[in-house]
Amino acid sequence: MTSKNKINEDLANERRKCNFNIEEVTYILDGGKEKTLQRKKIEDVALNGGASVDDIPEEYLSARERYENAIRKSCIYTNIVKNEVLEITGIENYGSPVLRRTGDAFFKDISPFMLHLGMFVPSIIGQCTAEQQATWLPRALDMKIIGAYAQTELGHGTFIRGLETTATYDPETEEFVLHSPTITSYKWWAGGLGRTANHCTVVAQLYTQGKCHGTHLFIVQIRDLETHMPLPGVKVGEIGPRMGFNTADNGFLGFNNYRIPRMNMMMKNAQVLKDGTYVKAARHGKLTYGTMVFVRVTLVGEASFNLAKAVTIAVRYSAVRRQSELRPGSIEPQILDYPTQQHKLFICIATAHAFQLTASWLWNTFTAVQAEMKKGNVDTLPELHALSSCLKALSTSDATAYIEQCRFACGGHGYMLSSNLPFLYAFVVATRTYEGDYTVLLLQTARFLVKAWEQAESGKVVTPTVAYLNRHFTTNGKMIWDNSPEGIIRVFQSVAAGKISLCVRSIRNRITSGMDHEDAWLMTTVQLVNAAEAHCRSVILHTYWNEIVRLTKHSSDNVKTVLNQLVMLYLTYWALERTGDLLRYSTISENDIDLLQRQYEELLVKIRPNAVGLVDAFDIRDEILQSTLGSYDGRVYERLMEEVQKNPLNKEPVDPSFHKYLKPLMKSKI
Ligand SMILES: CCCCCCCC/C=C\CCCCCCCCCCCCC/C=C/C(=O)SCCNC(=O)CCNC(=O)[C@H](O)C(C)(C)COP(=O)(O)OP(=O)(O)OC[C@H]1O[C@@H](n2cnc3c(N)ncnc32)[C@H](O)[C@@H]1OP(=O)(O)O
Ligand SMILES: Cc1cc2nc3c(=O)[nH]c(=O)nc-3n(C[C@H](O)[C@H](O)[C@H](O)COP(=O)(O)OP(=O)(O)OC[C@H]3O[C@@H](n4cnc5c(N)ncnc54)[C@H](O)[C@@H]3O)c2cc1C
Numbered sequence: 001m002t003s004k005n006k007i008n009e010d011l012a013n014e015r016r017k018c019n020f021n022i023e024e025v026t027y028i029l030d031g032g033k034e035k036t037l038q039r040k041k042i043e044d045v046a047l048n049g050g051a052s053v054d055d056i057p058e059e060y061l062s063a064r065e066r067y068e069n070a071i072r073k074s075c076i077y078t079n080i081v082k083n084e085v086l087e088i089t090g091i092e093n094y095g096s097p098v099l100r101r102t103g104d105a106f107f108k109d110i111s112p113f114m115l116h117l118g119m120f121v122p123s124i125i126g127q128c129t130a131e132q133q134a135t136w137l138p139r140a141l142d143m144k145i146i147g148a149y150a151q152t153e154l155g156h157g158t159f160i161r162g163l164e165t166t167a168t169y170d171p172e173t174e175e176f177v178l179h180s181p182t183i184t185s186y187k188w189w190a191g192g193l194g195r196t197a198n199h200c201t202v203v204a205q206l207y208t209q210g211k212c213h214g215t216h217l218f219i220v221q222i223r224d225l226e227t228h229m230p231l232p233g234v235k236v237g238e239i240g241p242r243m244g245f246n247t248a249d250n251g252f253l254g255f256n257n258y259r260i261p262r263m264n265m266m267m268k269n270a271q272v273l274k275d276g277t278y279v280k281a282a283r284h285g286k287l288t289y290g291t292m293v294f295v296r297v298t299l300v301g302e303a304s305f306n307l308a309k310a311v312t313i314a315v316r317y318s319a320v321r322r323q324s325e326l327r328p329g330s331i332e333p334q335i336l337d338y339p340t341q342q343h344k345l346f347i348c349i350a351t352a353h354a355f356q357l358t359a360s361w362l363w364n365t366f367t368a369v370q371a372e373m374k375k376g377n378v379d380t381l382p383e384l385h386a387l388s389s390c391l392k393a394l395s396t397s398d399a400t401a402y403i404e405q406c407r408f409a410c411g412g413h414g415y416m417l418s419s420n421l422p423f424l425y426a427f428v429v430a431t432r433t434y435e436g437d438y439t440v441l442l443l444q445t446a447r448f449l450v451k452a453w454e455q456a457e458s459g460k461v462v463t464p465t466v467a468y469l470n471r472h473f474t475t476n477g478k479m480i481w482d483n484s485p486e487g488i489i490r491v492f493q494s495v496a497a498g499k500i501s502l503c504v505r506s507i508r509n510r511i512t513s514g515m516d517h518e519d520a521w522l523m524t525t526v527q528l529v530n531a532a533e534a535h536c537r538s539v540i541l542h543t544y545w546n547e548i549v550r551l552t553k554h555s556s557d558n559v560k561t562v563l564n565q566l567v568m569l570y571l572t573y574w575a576l577e578r579t580g581d582l583l584r585y586s587t588i589s590e591n592d593i594d595l596l597q598r599q600y601e602e603l604l605v606k607i608r609p610n611a612v613g614l615v616d617a618f619d620i621r622d623e624i625l626q627s628t629l630g631s632y633d634g635r636v637y638e639r640l641m642e643e644v645q646k647n648p649l650n651k652e653p654v655d656p657s658f659h660k661y662l663k664p665l666m667k668s669k670i
Pocket of ligand 1: 081082141142157191287290292293299302382385434437444447
């Protein structure tokens with residue numbers, strides 16, 4: 001519980017109805033009791049001072065005030081983390097998602113330090129040699145230098161090979177010369193770059209001994225550490241107002257023959273020797289893309305967390321809000337009692353669980369692949385790239401859609417910035433684009449799937465996440481429909497296999513009829529995106545189900561029941577969403593679909609009494625939710641009224657514009 005206020009009676013009733021142990025579910029979602037306790041300890045220390053409270057809500061501030069306020073709060077939070085939190089938890093918790101999430105109590109939008117912590121520091125860890133790390137990492141961790149990640153340019157974001165910034169090695173001075181040869185080569189978008197960062201990771205085309213070796217990463221100082229003035233040869237600034245991310249000072253950056261020392265090239269995967277000789281670590285061509293893979297992996301958890309916030313707000317509000325009447329003269333029902341409202345919201349709870357458990361599983365896969373790569377084995381990297389690409393794409397896309405659904409579920413009040421739902425939406429919708437656009441990433445996964453299909457076709461055993469392709473070649477006809485969780489998952493895997501198979505057939509047919517491979521691929525990309533989406537859906541369904549079975553083995557009966565109801569809701573929801581595919585690739589009948597629909601509606605009824613308990617189990621503190629509609633105590637109307645008092649427009653009874661404009665207009669004659 002995070003509020004000392006009297007609890008709204010409807011919410012209190014909901015909590016009395018809840019029949020499972022909420023803490024047990026929190027432990028499962030956090031990854032164990034120890035982790036929950038650690039998280040709570042961090043939150044207690046970091047939020048003790050109530051530093052999040054702004055006298056004037058940040059949405060009323062001008063662009064400059066907002067930025068300054070965000071820097072002020074970032075410094076407060078950084079000091080708390082440095083001096084208090086890490087003292088208790090140890091430096092190894094520096095990059096923990098708990099710290100990132102606790103930070104949300106300080107910002108409705110985003111901290112200008114986010115990219116320093118989310119990409120600059122990870123790029124040093126992932127792309128620098130041990131010697132380089134010793135130079136840069138302590139300073140970056142201690143915030144002695146503040147960095148950004150400047151990869152995207154005005155002209156290119158997706159196509160990294162098309163970036164135009166050049167880094168040309170000069171053996172005479174043992175320096176790289178950074179240059180922006182065109183307008184389109186200007187770096188564009190990097191968070192924290194515009195006003196905050198004094199350093200950044202720059203991705204540039206490396207030239208040495210007259211030859212281009214493709215994109216590489218460099219650490220570049222862009223501002224003086226004392227005066228914060230841009231250094232000579234550097235042009236830097238803020239790109240302007242955006243849909244969200246308005247406190248992240250996304251920036252532009254150009255170089256005019258700007259020199260940096262040779263050792264500022266991040267040299268873990270390739271080196272330029274003093275004489276200019278290029279030496280490539282011959283392991284995998286795409287290791288310089290590693291920071292993006294890391295962030296894609298973390299974004300699945302981000303999608304879950306932000307959706308959990310949105311649905312916590314929407315479910316609590318729906319328990320407090322009463323509207324309409326079911327029968328003439330009867331008491332107005334809580335809107336949560338409408339099955340259509342449950343249909344909007346319970347899938348959001350289930351999806352947040354699905355993504356959280358998938359995120360943990362993906363993180364474990366990521367660390368296992370990292371460990372293999374340390375030993376020199378890069379064989380598992382393509383599968384990780386395919387998985388992280390499609391899971392990033394789908395989780396951010398679904399989270400975006402469901403956060404908007406949560407906002408719709410809150411009616412007019414959901415449109416208020418003070419509900420926090422518009423901020424959440426604006427923040428999460430960007431995740432569908434950045435770190436790899438949705439379509440582009442699914443097409444990366446599709447490349448992997450087509451290759452896996454060809455391997456399975458030739459009788460080779462393929463990796464576990466596509467093992468269903470081996471089954472595809474040993475079974476004849478449509479998959480037998482079976483309403484069990486395992487049965488539904490098998491059918492979804494058959495849908496994926498069928499769609500990949502169709503893609504392969506289309507590509508081959510097009511090639512047979514005279515197209516070259518590139519055009520045949522291009523013409524098939526609509527289907528390929530669809531196939532990759534189906535594959536990813538099957539991975540999420542499979543992982544969610546497996547993890548729930550594994551994690552609830554020793555749970556109490558009621559926890560087992562409610563978590564099973566949620567995972568069944570998820571499976572049934574997606575089966576109903578995809579009836580066209582199921583009819584095409586399985587033996588499902590119309591009668592089976594009717595049964596599924598009934599099963600889905602019965603699940604809504606079963607989950608209803610535990611809905612508030614389920615969102616309480618996300619255990620997101622009021623300070624982090626920052627919502628007038630979603631607080632633990634349910635004082636929705638009181639909070640909306642309190643917010644009105646903070647509105648600067650209400651400071652004076654008559655606005656000066658009345659005398660300046662309105663009155664003259666009213667007095668003027670037609
Ligand atoms: C003490 C102080 C304390 C402070 C306290 C504060 C507390 C805070 C605490 C903690 C903080 C923690 C922070 C956590 C943060 C979590 C949130 C993070 C938010 C971050 C916000 C990010 C904002 C946005 C950033 C960005 O967007 S950066 C730019 C990203 N850009 C992209 O993603 C570009 C997308 N494009 C591509 O990835 C590629 O160009 C491509 C589309 C993949 C194509 O590349 P190309 O080279 O052309 O390859 P292809 O020819 O298509 O393929 C060739 C081949 O390569 C394979 N491939 C491709 N990519 C990869 C890869 N990455 N890995 C492996 N393999 C790859 C591909 O599959 C092909 O293989 P085959 O030939 O075999 O098929
Ligand atoms: C809020 C925000 C923060 C960001 N922060 C950073 C940052 O810190 N550092 C940084 O370097 N960058 C950052 N970016 C940039 C981001 O990484 C790029 O915007 C993103 O990778 C998409 O690239 P693009 O803008 O070039 O889109 P484009 O590639 O131009 O995409 C436009 C459209 O074309 C389609 N398309 C493009 N290529 C293909 C293809 N091959 N096949 C099919 N369709 C295609 C896309 O699907 C999309 O529909 C940020 C962006 C945003 C919005």
